[in-house]
Amino acid sequence: MQYKMTYKSPVGDLTITTDGQNVTGLWFENQQNYESLLNDTVKEQYQPIFDKVTHWLDEYFSGNKPAINFPLKPTGTDFRMTVWSKLQAIPYGKTVTYGEVAQQIANERGQTKMSAQAVGGAVGSNPISIIIPCHRVVGANGSLTGFGGGIERKVKLLNIEEVNMSAFHVPSHSTKP
Known part of the structure; x- marks a missing residue:
């Protein structure tokens, strides 16, 4: 239940x-x-x-950095669970690219590279938004893409965390904030 x-x-x-x-x-x-x-x-x-x-x-x-004091139990494949674990390690107010997450996982697995698109698929299927901070993952070119809650919400969440937004942009094919 x-x-x-x-x-x-x-x-x-x-x-x-x-x-x-x-x-x-x-x-x-x-x-x-x-x-x-x-x-x-x-x-x-x-x-x-x-x-x-x-x-x-x-x-x-409220703009604070609360500690998670309750257990999380997302359900997904081993690969998705690995990606979601990486998302939880992204510090409040910081961003990483899909490619950076892919490279971290590739390094841990002894591989030379991994698909950033595969990471994007796992990020996009995150069942515990905000708490597992998928909004902190951005495109390598600064594109604010790939957020199930919508780009406008991603921008708001990053603003709450006081992320410097000057290097980021909304892709032309997305909903403008």
Whole structure:
């Protein structure tokens, strides 16, 4: 059984899901079919872990750097789990490129290179947005692309973290902030 609640945030409504012990998801209101990704029944019902998560989100959206004091349990392939682990290591207020994440993983696996596009696919399938900070991953050319919550939200999240946005741009094929 999975449980969910809605959190009203400065970037729109967020749905938080839990198995009762771990955070299993955090999705933006425009992300469709997230419940089917959980492979479980989802019920709107209070769970104590929601208090910790909402406090964390309150702190985050206030511009603070809260520590995660609750367990995360994203579900995905081994490769996706590896990528999501790398995302969690990106410091607050910093960005990395898809290629940099790919090179880190390639180095760890004893390979010379890895596909940045494959990393992009894993980043794009991150089930715990914001807390697993996929918004901190950018294109090598400074392109703000590849964010399931939409480019406008990615820009807002980076602004909350006071990232210097001068080197970044919204690609012409994306929604303008």
